[in-house]
Amino acid sequence: xxxxxxxxxxxxxxxxxxxxxxxxxxxxxxxxxxxxxxxxxxxxxxxxxxxxxxxxxxxxxxxxxxxxxxxxxxxxxxxxxxxxxxxxxxxxxxxxxxxxxxxxxxxxxxxxxxxxxxxxxxxxxxxxxxxxxxxxxxxxxxxxxxxxxxxxxxxxxxxxxxxxxxxxxxxxxxxxxxxxxxxxxxxxxxxxxxxxxxxxxxxxxxxxxxxxxxxxxxxxxxxxxxxxxxxxxxxxxxxxxxxxxxxxxxxxxxxxxxxxxxxxxxxxx
Amino acid sequence: xxxxxxxxxxxxxxxxxxxxxxxxxxxxxxxxxxxxxxxxxxxxxxxxxxxxxxxxxxxxxxxxxxxxxxxxxxxxxxxxxxxxxxxxxxxxxxxxxxxxxxxxxxxxxxxxxxxxxxxxxxxxxxxxxxxxxxxxxxxxxxxxxxxxxxxxxxxxxxxxxxxxxxxxxxxxxxxxxxxxxxxxxxxxxxxxxxxxxxxxxxxxxxxxxxxxxxxxxxxxxxxxxxxxxxxxxxxxxxxxxxxxxxxxxxxxxxxxxxxxxxxxxxxxxxxxxxxxxxxxxxxxxxxxxx
Amino acid sequence: xxxxxxxxxxxxxxxxxxxxxxxxxxxxxxxxxxxxxxxxxxxxxxxxxxxxxxxxxxxxxxxxxxxxxxxxxxxxxxxxxxxxxxxxxxxxxxxxxxxxxxxxxxxxxxxxxxxxxxxxxxxxxxxxxxxxxxxxxxxxxxxxxxxxxxxxxxxxxxxxxxxxxxxxxxxxxxxxxxxxxxxxxxxxxxxxxxxxxxxxxxxxxxxxxxxxxxxxxxxxxxxxxxxxxxxxxxxxxxxxxxxxxxxxxxxxxxxxxxxxxxxxxxxxxxxxxxxxxxxxxxxxxxxxxxxxxxxxxxxxxxxxxxxxxxxxxxxxxxxxxxxxxxxxxxxxxxxxxxxxxxxxxxxxxxxxxxxxxxxxxxxxxxxxxxxx
Numbered sequence: 001x002x003x004x005x006x007x008x009x010x011x012x013x014x015x016x017x018x019x020x021x022x023x024x025x026x027x028x029x030x031x032x033x034x035x036x037x038x039x040x041x042x043x044x045x046x047x048x049x050x051x052x053x054x055x056x057x058x059x060x061x062x063x064x065x066x067x068x069x070x071x072x073x074x075x076x077x078x079x080x081x082x083x084x085x086x087x088x089x090x091x092x093x094x095x096x097x098x099x100x101x102x103x104x105x106x107x108x109x110x111x112x113x114x115x116x117x118x119x120x121x122x123x124x125x126x127x128x129x130x131x132x133x134x135x136x137x138x139x140x141x142x143x144x145x146x147x148x149x150x151x152x153x154x155x156x157x158x159x160x161x162x163x164x165x166x167x168x169x170x171x172x173x174x175x176x177x178x179x180x181x182x183x184x185x186x187x188x189x190x191x192x193x194x195x196x197x198x199x200x201x202x203x204x205x206x207x208x209x210x211x212x213x214x215x216x217x218x219x220x221x222x223x224x225x226x227x228x229x230x231x232x233x234x235x236x237x238x239x240x241x242x243x244x245x246x247x248x249x250x251x252x253x254x255x256x257x258x259x260x261x262x263x264x265x266x267x268x269x
Numbered sequence: 270x271x272x273x274x275x276x277x278x279x280x281x282x283x284x285x286x287x288x289x290x291x292x293x294x295x296x297x298x299x300x301x302x303x304x305x306x307x308x309x310x311x312x313x314x315x316x317x318x319x320x321x322x323x324x325x326x327x328x329x330x331x332x333x334x335x336x337x338x339x340x341x342x343x344x345x346x347x348x349x350x351x352x353x354x355x356x357x358x359x360x361x362x363x364x365x366x367x368x369x370x371x372x373x374x375x376x377x378x379x380x381x382x383x384x385x386x387x388x389x390x391x392x393x394x395x396x397x398x399x400x401x402x403x404x405x406x407x408x409x410x411x412x413x414x415x416x417x418x419x420x421x422x423x424x425x426x427x428x429x430x431x432x433x434x435x436x437x438x439x440x441x442x443x444x445x446x447x448x449x450x451x452x453x454x455x456x457x458x459x460x461x462x463x464x465x466x467x468x469x470x471x472x473x474x475x476x477x478x479x480x481x482x483x484x485x486x487x488x489x490x491x492x493x494x495x496x497x498x499x500x501x502x503x504x505x506x507x508x509x510x511x512x513x514x515x516x517x518x519x520x521x522x523x524x525x526x527x528x529x530x531x532x533x534x535x536x537x538x539x540x541x542x543x544x545x546x547x548x549x550x551x552x553x554x555x556x557x558x559x
Numbered sequence: 560x561x562x563x564x565x566x567x568x569x570x571x572x573x574x575x576x577x578x579x580x581x582x583x584x585x586x587x588x589x590x591x592x593x594x595x596x597x598x599x600x601x602x603x604x605x606x607x608x609x610x611x612x613x614x615x616x617x618x619x620x621x622x623x624x625x626x627x628x629x630x631x632x633x634x635x636x637x638x639x640x641x642x643x644x645x646x647x648x649x650x651x652x653x654x655x656x657x658x659x660x661x662x663x664x665x666x667x668x669x670x671x672x673x674x675x676x677x678x679x680x681x682x683x684x685x686x687x688x689x690x691x692x693x694x695x696x697x698x699x700x701x702x703x704x705x706x707x708x709x710x711x712x713x714x715x716x717x718x719x720x721x722x723x724x725x726x727x728x729x730x731x732x733x734x735x736x737x738x739x740x741x742x743x744x745x746x747x748x749x750x751x752x753x754x755x756x757x758x759x760x761x762x763x764x765x766x767x768x769x770x771x772x773x774x775x776x777x778x779x780x781x782x783x784x785x786x787x788x789x790x791x792x793x794x795x796x797x798x799x800x801x802x803x804x805x806x807x808x809x810x811x812x813x814x815x816x817x818x819x820x821x822x823x824x825x826x827x828x829x830x831x832x833x834x835x836x837x838x839x840x841x842x843x844x845x846x847x848x849x850x851x852x853x854x855x856x857x858x859x860x861x862x863x864x865x866x867x868x869x870x871x872x873x874x875x876x877x878x879x880x881x882x883x884x885x886x887x888x889x890x891x892x893x894x895x896x897x898x899x900x901x902x903x904x905x906x907x908x909x910x911x912x913x914x915x916x917x918x919x920x921x922x923x924x925x926x927x928x929x930x931x
Contacts, residue, residue, distance in 0.1 A: 094861060119842065196579065204576040204726060207845045211722040212583050219591045319745040319930040339748050347746040349930075353739020357573070369562040370747040370754055378562075414743065 076120050076150065084113035088158045092165060102166045102173060103181035108217050110159045110182055111189030115209050117151030118197045121258075126203070141259050148255065152190070159186070176237045184240035184247075185220060189213050191247040194254035270330060270421060271295055272316070272452055277325035279311050279476075286311040287322070288476040297468035298448045301456040304553045308476040309456035310350055313426040316454060317347040329422075343372065346420030350427045350456075352411045356400025360391060360410055363399050364417065371418040378417070385413040389443070405436040412443065423453045429462050441466060460545035470545075472552055479552065484545060491543035491551060496530055498538045499523045508534075515550045560753050560760075567761035570731075577727045581769075584722065585776055588715050592780065597703075599786045603642045604701035607650060611697040616654050623647035649699065649796075656696045656795055664691050683899040687890050693806040695793060702789025704781040705809035706797050711777045712816055713799075716770075717881045720824045721852045723769045728762050728828055729845040732835040742930050755925045759832065759918065766828045770821055794887075804890045816883050819903065823880030826910040827852065829917040830877065836924045839931060855879055874902060875909045 039047075091109045094100040121144060159182065167173055189209075196209040224236065272294040279287040287308045301309045314320035316327060318334055318341060327334045334341040354363060361382060368378035386392045389409040394402065399410060408428060415423060425444075429437045437459070444453065445466050457463060463470070463484075470487055472480040480487060495515075500508055501523055508514060513529040527541060528534055529551055571577075607619065623644065630640045667688040674681040735741045744750035790810035794800045797809070807815060831848045838844040855876040858864050866873070874885045886906050892899035 200576045203841045207726055208576045208580050211580055215584050215587055219587055314930055317746045319742055343748040345746055349742040351739055366566045370749050372748045375562050
């Protein structure tokens with residue numbers, strides 16, 4: 001700051017006062033503590049929008065689209081498709097030659113392909129491929145979801161085919177009874193299968209899930225028969241619907257948990 | 270002690286993995302050298318009594334090992350090529366389990382496990398789960414379990430595959446210390462493992478035993494067949510196409526190629542002292558020979 | 560062997576799957592049983608408990624008539640009246656059982672005189688006569704607890720034992736192959752014999768554990784719901800065993816049933832071990848063992864195949880021996896060189912023979928086993 005030369009006694013005194021005033025002003029600006037006003041949400045959003053054009057695109061985007069004709073990537077063993085086709089044929093035989101109740105056949109057999117499919121979910125891990133799969137373009141997580149989808153679709157297709165045959169060549173099946181004996185139990189069975197698979201991440205998850213399911217199915221059949229006997233059959237579709245809704249929520253939670261386990265190698269080791 | 274292999278053959282369906290192998294082994298380190306698929310592991314398994322020959326037999330001091338049964342296995346220490354383990358067992362528990370399988374009483378087993386963990390420098394990992402160990406550490410556990418019963422016959426199948434140089438040196442030193450008064454059978458295709466410790470080399474090719482002799486004698490056969498040649502970068506491909514090249518060393522004035530040839534390959538080629546890598550290449554590099 | 564046994568037990572019991580199955584299944588069974596809304600009705604039996612004499616039968620008949628008359632005048636029967644009626648109906652059933660028994664005991668000596676001695680037919684009828692002479696049905700107790708305990712074994716108990724033996728033991732050898740541990744076992748001193756013995760012992764201990772746990776659950780649950788009583792009730796008062804000629808009370812039969820079930824379960828455990836030793840993959844081991852278990856059920860329940868005179872062979876399968884009912888429900892014998900041998904004894908021999916054969920085959924398999 002250049003010093004003004006005082007030209008009179010009054011000037012010198014006013015100059016000193018000016019300096020003192022300035023000093024006082026500067027005291028206010030000493031950086032001992034200060035408050036920074038947080039910018040508003042609009043200000044933040046404006047900043048992000050302004051910066052967006054300058055943010056680099058990631059080099060490789062993992063494909064999020066499911067490409068159906070790339071089913072061969074899933075490498076689901078032919079034995080899986082054949083084994084479940086055999087179950088389907090078994091269901092047909094039981095109905096045709098041994099006149100078993102088609103509803104009970106649907107109840108007991110319909111989730112079996114899904115349970116067997118649990119083996120496929122963990123095949124990569126069991127055969128030492130998980131580390132490699134996690135690092136690939138179609139990651140282990142995506143493979144898991146694709147496999148779940150493929151297995152579930154195949155399962156549902158087999159069930160629909162079985163229902164179709166029952167309806168065409170036998171007594172038409174009642175929709176409400178199908179909900180009770182197939183749709184709801186199927187969803188419950190899938191949720192059980194996934195819960196077991198999440199906790200027992202090895203080949204024993206399949207027989208464990210099967211045993212639990214057979215037990216539940218038998219208890220289910222006994223209780224339904226009792227309700228029908230005591231005239232409480234009208235409640236059954238609503239109970240079935242509720243069970244299915246709860247099971248769907250449970251399934252979503254289990255899938256999220258499974259996915260997490262397939263994200264990093266450490267999660268499985 | 271004498272381990273005799275008499276006309277041992279092994280067939281897996283149409284494939285003949287071992288073809289009429291006969292030899293005798295006494296105390297010392299024997300190295301089985303061979304390419305992948307030469308039958309080393311099959312022979313190791315037969316000697317470890319985890320496989321049976323399709324024909325022929327193995328005798329220990331004149332008695333068939335199948336007749337000896339438990340008495341033979343009591344003298345064995347075996348480290349397979351792909352070591353199995355229970356991943357949830359701790360190192361200590363795993364070794365105690367193997368000790369129980371080997372019939373070692375509990376108090377003695379405990380002391381032996383501690384001693385061997387010291388020997389393989391794993392005493393700090395004794396409560397670590399085997400599944401969480403690195404490859405080298407797992408291999409050390411494998412060596413420790415092979416030594417639990419103070420075996421008279423030690424069979425190690427490709428023990429250093431996947432180990433870093435430090436681990437390989439450590440293993441070599443360990444093997445040297447335990448080899449006295451024992452028959453040690455070691456299969457490998459890493460020649461540096463056996464360079465200074467093997468009493469005899471047994472060379473296996475396509476299931477047949479083609480050579481069994483001391484390393485020095487085998488190397489004698491290669492005398493006048495190993496040469497070094499200095500080549501410019503654009504000459505290297507031509508040398509590789511015409512000769513077996515066992516190594517290449519980049520020098521200031523070119524690349525020094527180590528070549529196997531019955532006759533002097535070039536006027537400026539210099540004769541070199543053969544080593545075990547040259548020996549390996551001599552027997553197993555088919556493509557270069559063509 | 561002791562330390563190997565400890566390790567084998569550790570390997571079996573550390574499998575999470577067995578606890579998941581056991582806890583879930585017992586919970587489901589509990590829910591299923593509680594859904595039946597069972598009640599302890601022992602109070603209604605108090606006045607009539609003990610030996611039933613002719614006088615008591617008459618009193619019961621008279622009381623029942625009174626009750627009928629009183630209740631039929633009302634619009635509907637009260638719950639109290641229904642419970643009382645149930646008691647009188649039970650007494651009536653016991654009386655008819657007694658009459659049937661007495662008739663057989665009176666009829667048979669005469670029938671025997673018509674038969675040629677030292678023939679199978681003669682010996683068979685003489686045997687049933689000897690057995691029926693000892694049967695005493697004239698006792699009444701509130702026996703819901705022991706009756707339900709016995710019934711539990713037929714379905715739930717057999718299912719629990721089968722499922723847990725399958726899940727716990729099917730991987731016992733196949734896991735060794737899959738983990739690569741078979742190389743160490745087969746090359747070690749004890750791996751092919753004493754190690755196998757340890758596995759067998761561990762499997763039998765595990766099977767015993769499985770049976771004891773569900774039987775304890777069974778016992779505690781029934782006592783809590785129905786109270787502690789009725790153990791001296793004759794076996795014939797249970798519906799499925801009306802025609803049984805065995806002089807057992809329910810307490811004795813519970814032990815006989817447990818012993819027979821255990822025999823079947825041990826036999827099944829040994830065959831599961833053998834199949835596991837044959838299979839390199841756990842899943843294959845489970846499928847084959849499951850087929851052995853499910854075969855008798857599939858034949859009769861799902862496929863409903865009529866086997867004719869060969870149907871009785873199914874009574875000696877592992878599953879049906881574990882269920883027991885078909886062995887004790889009626890007087891059934893086989894003809895062994897002209898001698899009648901009761902089905903339970905045949906079952907014991909069959910299980911023993913199969914178990915010994917499975918064990919010998921297992922040792923032979925492991926002696927000859929090679930690493931793949």
